[in-house]
Amino acid sequence: MSIVKLQVNGATHEVDVDPSTPLLYVLRNDLDLHGPRFGCGMGQCSVCTVIIDGTAVRSCITPVSAVRGGITTLEGLAKNGKLHPLQQAWIDEQAAQCGYCQNGQIMTAKALLDRNPDPSDAEIRAAMDGALCRCMTYYRVQAAIRRVARGTKTAGAVK
Amino acid sequence: MSAPLQLPKAVKDAILGFNQASRRNFLKGSGALVISLGVATLPGANVFAAEPAAGPYPDPDFLQLDTWIVIHPDNTATFFVGKTDGGQGTGTAFRQMMCDELDIAYDRTSLIMGCTDITPDQGGSGGSDAIERDGIAMRRVAAEARRVLLELGGQHLGVPVEMLTVANATIALKSDASKQVSYAGLIGGKRFNVALGGRNVDAIIVKAAVKPVNELRVVGQSLKRYDIPGKVDGSLKWAVDMKLPGMVHARNVRPPLAGATLQRIDESSVAAVPGFIRVVSRGNYVAVICAREEQAIRAARQLKVEWKPPATAPFPASSGLFDYMRTATPSSVGEAQVVGDPAGALAAAARVIEAEYEVPFQGHSAIGPAHALADPSNGQMTIYSNDMKAYGLRNGVARFLDMPREKVRVVYMDGPQVYGRTAADDAGFEAAFLARELGRPVRMQWMRDEETAWDTKGPPYVFKLRGGLDAQGKVVALEYDACAADHNHLGYNEPDTVLIAQLMGRRPERPARGSAEAPSTLYAIANRRTTTRIVGMPLTWETPLRTGNLRDPNGPQVTFAFESFIDELAAAAKADPVQFRLDMLAVAGEDGVFRKARSLAVVRAAAKAYGWDTRQSPKPRTPAARGNLLSGRGIAYTYRSNTIAAVIAEVEVNRDTGRVWVKRLVCAHDCGLAINPEGLRHTVECGMLHGLSRALREEVQFDTEKVTSVDWASYPSLRHSDTPEAIDIVLVNGDPNPNRPDLAPYGAGETSHKPLIAAVANAIFDATGVRIRRPPFRSERVLAAIKAANT
Numbered sequence: 001m002s003i004v005k006l007q008v009n010g011a012t013h014e015v016d017v018d019p020s021t022p023l024l025y026v027l028r029n030d031l032d033l034h035g036p037r038f039g040c041g042m043g044q045c046s047v048c049t050v051i052i053d054g055t056a057v058r059s060c061i062t063p064v065s066a067v068r069g070g071i072t073t074l075e076g077l078a079k080n081g082k083l084h085p086l087q088q089a090w091i092d093e094q095a096a097q098c099g100y101c102q103n104g105q106i107m108t109a110k111a112l113l114d115r116n117p118d119p120s121d122a123e124i125r126a127a128m129d130g131a132l133c134r135c136m137t138y139y140r141v142q143a144a145i146r147r148v149a150r151g152t153k154t155a156g157a158v159k
Numbered sequence: 160m161s162a163p164l165q166l167p168k169a170v171k172d173a174i175l176g177f178n179q180a181s182r183r184n185f186l187k188g189s190g191a192l193v194i195s196l197g198v199a200t201l202p203g204a205n206v207f208a209a210e211p212a213a214g215p216y217p218d219p220d221f222l223q224l225d226t227w228i229v230i231h232p233d234n235t236a237t238f239f240v241g242k243t244d245g246g247q248g249t250g251t252a253f254r255q256m257m258c259d260e261l262d263i264a265y266d267r268t269s270l271i272m273g274c275t276d277i278t279p280d281q282g283g284s285g286g287s288d289a290i291e292r293d294g295i296a297m298r299r300v301a302a303e304a305r306r307v308l309l310e311l312g313g314q315h316l317g318v319p320v321e322m323l324t325v326a327n328a329t330i331a332l333k334s335d336a337s338k339q340v341s342y343a344g345l346i347g348g349k350r351f352n353v354a355l356g357g358r359n360v361d362a363i364i365v366k367a368a369v370k371p372v373n374e375l376r377v378v379g380q381s382l383k384r385y386d387i388p389g390k391v392d393g394s395l396k397w398a399v400d401m402k403l404p405g406m407v408h409a410r411n412v413r414p415p416l417a418g419a420t421l422q423r424i425d426e427s428s429v430a431a432v433p434g435f436i437r438v439v440s441r442g443n444y445v446a447v448i449c450a451r452e453e454q455a456i457r458a459a460r461q462l463k464v465e466w467k468p469p470a471t472a473p474f475p476a477s478s479g480l481f482d483y484m485r486t487a488t489p490s491s492v493g494e495a496q497v498v499g500d501p502a503g504a505l506a507a508a509a510r511v512i513e514a515e516y517e518v519p520f521q522g523h524s525a526i527g528p529a530h531a532l533a534d535p536s537n538g539q540m541t542i543y544s545n546d547m548k549a550y551g552l553r554n555g556v557a558r559f560l561d562m563p564r565e566k567v568r569v570v571y572m573d574g575p576q577v578y579g580r581t582a583a584d585d586a587g588f589e590a591a592f593l594a595r596e597l598g599r600p601v602r603m604q605w606m607r608d609e610e611t612a613w614d615t616k617g618p619p620y621v622f623k624l625r626g627g628l629d630a631q632g633k634v635v636a637l638e639y640d641a642c643a644a645d646h647n648h649l650g651y652n653e654p655d656t657v658l659i660a661q662l663m664g665r666r667p668e669r670p671a672r673g674s675a676e677a678p679s680t681l682y683a684i685a686n687r688r689t690t691t692r693i694v695g696m697p698l699t700w701e702t703p704l705r706t707g708n709l710r711d712p713n714g715p716q717v718t719f720a721f722e723s724f725i726d727e728l729a730a731a732a733k734a735d736p737v738q739f740r741l742d743m744l745a746v747a748g749e750d751g752v753f754r755k756a757r758s759l760a761v762v763r764a765a766a767k768a769y770g771w772d773t774r775q776s777p778k779p780r781t782p783a784a785r786g787n788l789l790s791g792r793g794i795a796y797t798y799r800s801n802t803i804a805a806v807i808a809e810v811e812v813n814r815d816t817g818r819v820w821v822k823r824l825v826c827a828h829d830c831g832l833a834i835n836p837e838g839l840r841h842t843v844e845c846g847m848l849h850g851l852s853r854a855l856r857e858e859v860q861f862d863t864e865k866v867t868s869v870d871w872a873s874y875p876s877l878r879h880s881d882t883p884e885a886i887d888i889v890l891v892n893g894d895p896n897p898n899r900p901d902l903a904p905y906g907a908g909e910t911s912h913k914p915l916i917a918a919v920a921n922a923i924f925d926a927t928g929v930r931i932r933r934p935p936f937r938s939e940r941v942l943a944a945i946k947a948a949n950t
Contacts, residue, residue: 034396040607078392090387094384096384098246099573125882128879133526134525134526136848136849138881
C-alpha cells in the first residue's frame, strides 16, 4: 500500500492503496463514486469509462499509479447544478433502458464531441463502437449525440 | 413543484432508512387515535424517519390499503408495489396508472418497488405481464383510496359525496370550488385502515370502480421516466453500489472444466495476498473473501485448486451440438398435436417443401456481471439485489439457509438488464451463504468470463418443417417438429437449482421438464401436425450450459424457424410474403381478444409504414444491382399472449464480405392500451435491437470441456456500428381510444423481440436468394452460403 494522490472532478484526494489497483475500484470503493461501473475488467465494454485529460480511459485496466492528470467522472459533468448538454440530451431522448452502461455511452460521447464537435454519423458510429449496451439503446444514444452536436430535435434524424 | 420524495432519493431511503421499522409501526398503527372511517394517525410524525431496520420482516398485508398508498402531510403520495423495473419504464407506467385512479398529479407522487418487507408481494417481474396483470391491482387500490377520501371529504365538508368533485388531490364542492379540502387535510400522515378483499394479490376486490379508459388523463401521456436523471448524472445508488460498514468482498472460483470435482485447495497460495480473509468451500463451490475488491479478484485468480476432470465429456462441442441433439434420446416427448389429415394432405399436395433450422445457445450476458450484497446483522439476512423476482429470492434464500422467511428480506435496487432468469439469483444466494459463514456483510460480484460462460442461456433448437402447397400455391398441410436442449432449467429461485446449490451437491428430485414450444400463429392451415421433444446435455448439473428464461424463452427460436418456413412456402408459391400471410390470416377464426382482426391490422400497418411493394422474393436482380451491396426486405409476424407484432427488416448484404447490415426496421405493434406511448416505443425498439443482436452476432461456443465464450470478443454482441439508420414503430390501436372504454393494456416487453431473427433471415433471402437456416448471420456464415449457392 502507498499513498496515491488523485485529482477527481476538480478535487484532490489521497488514497492508501496498492499502486497496481485499477483506478475503477479506487473511484468506486474509496471515493464512493457510482458513475463508472464494472462491466468486464478487460477494457472491452466501456462501462467503467472516465475522462483523463480529454481522453476516454477504461478505468478497469488503468492502474491507479499510472494516472497522470485530472480525472472527470460522470458525476463531474454537471457544472453549477446544470447538467452537461449530453446528460440533458440523454433525458430528452430517454436514451436509457436499464442504464447500467450509460456511463460508458455518455463519457465516450463526451470525449468524441470534445475533439470533434460536429461528427458525421459514420464518425459517431466509429467512435462509439466500443461502448457496449445489452439493452441495445444504440439508436437513441446516437440520436442524443446528434441532438447535442447539431441541435437535432428528431430522434431518428440522420445526417 | 416536485414531491419531496423524488424516486432516486426514495429508493435510497427505502434502502438506507425508510424505513422498515417506522413503516411497520405505521402499518400496525398501534395505539393510534382512530377517527371516522377507521382513519388512524401515525404513531410517529414522519413515515420516513430514519431508524435501523432490525427485523424480523413479516410480509406486508396486501389486503390493507395502507400497504399500497401513503398520503403525506404535504399532499403528496407514495405508492408501494411488488414489482421491479428492468429498464422498460414500468415504474413510471405504474405511477401513471395509480395517479389517474387517485386523481393526483404525477409529480406529486413517488413509487417504491420490490422491497420484500415494505411492498406487497406481486411476484417481482417476468412474462411481460406487469402492466397487463399487476397493473389492475394497482389501479383498484388507488381507486379505492380515492373513494375513501371522497367519503371523508363529504364528512369534512358536510355534504353527500355526489356533490363533490376531485382534482389534483383536492376535494371541492361542485357548486362552490372555494369549499375544498386536500387529501392531506383529510388523511396526511395518517392511516386509511381500510381492508381490501380478494383471494390473492391479482384478484383484489375493492368497493370502488376503476375509471373507464376515456376518463384516464395521465395514462396515455408520454411522461419522461423518473429514473433516467439519476442514471445520467451518477446520483442513483444501484445494487452494485451498496456498501455497509464491515463489508468484505467475495469472488467465486469456478471449476475450470465442466463437471470437475474439487480435490484440494492450497490456501497458502493466497495467504500472502494483502487483505486476504478466507477461502470458503463446500462441495465444488469455492469462493475467496478479501477486505478489498481488487484483492478478492487477485486472490481468486491466484488460488491454487486441484480439480479432477469428469470421467466423460459434459457436452459435445458447439460445432457438433445439432448433430448431438438430432440423435440424442429425448428426455421427454410432447404429445403430437394433429389437426385434419396432414399425411394425406401432404401426399396429395402439388408441391412439398421441407427445411431444417437450427438455433444455438444464446446467453443473457448482462453488461454488468451478477452481484449482490448480503447483510447477516441481528440474526436476520438482508440481500440487496437487482433480482427481478425479489420475492422469489427471499423465499429461496430462506429455504437454502434454513432460516424462517420472516428473517430474510430482499431490497430490490436498479441493476443491469434482466430479460429473464439470470445469475442475479445465483449471486444473491452466494452472498447470503458467505455472509452467514463470515458473520459480516459480504458483497459478491461475478467476473466477465464467469458471467458469459456460466450465466443462464436460452435453449438451442433444431427444427424440421414440411409444408404442402396445392396447385394454386395455397398451404394445405404443415408439419412442425421441434427439439430443444433444455433439461436443467434455472427455475424461480429454488434452493436446489441455483448454481451454488448444484455445486454443493444439492439436487432436485428430477431435472426441470424444459420445453420445446410450438409456434404462436393464427394462420389457417387445414391439416397440421406439431411434435416436440426435449433432449439434455450429458451433464445435467453443475454445468455452464444451463438454461433459463431469456426474453420470450422460446419465441425467437420458434418464430425464426416457423416464419422462415412460411417465407419459403411463399417463395415456392411465387407469392408476395405479406399477401401470403394476409391470405392465411384472413380465413382464420376470431377469438375473444380479436387477435385475428388485430393481426391483419398489424401486418397491413407494417407493410404500409415500410412502403412494401407487392412482389415475390427473392428480389429480381436488376443491372443496377451489380455492385457488391445487395438489398432486400423481409417480414415476420407473431403474437405473444395478447400482443401482436409484425417486423419488417431491410438489409444490405455485402456479397464480397458477407456482412449483413440491417439498415431499417419497421414494427407494427398492438398491445392494446398504451400507458406511456414513448416508453412503449423505446421498449419495442430495444426489443427489436436485442433480437437483431441474436440474429447477427450471438452464439455461445464451447469445446467438450468448457464454454469458450468468455468475453465480448468470444461472445460478440450488437454494436453501435450495427445500428439501423432508421427505425419506425407504428402503435396500432396503441393510444387510448375514447370509443373503447374497456381497452386493456397488454404486455410489450418481449413481442417485438420475437420475430426479429426471422425477419432478418427473410430479408437476406430477398436480397441474395440464399436461405440461411441458422443464426447468427455473421459475415463468414453468410459469405459461405452465398459462395455455396453460386458454385
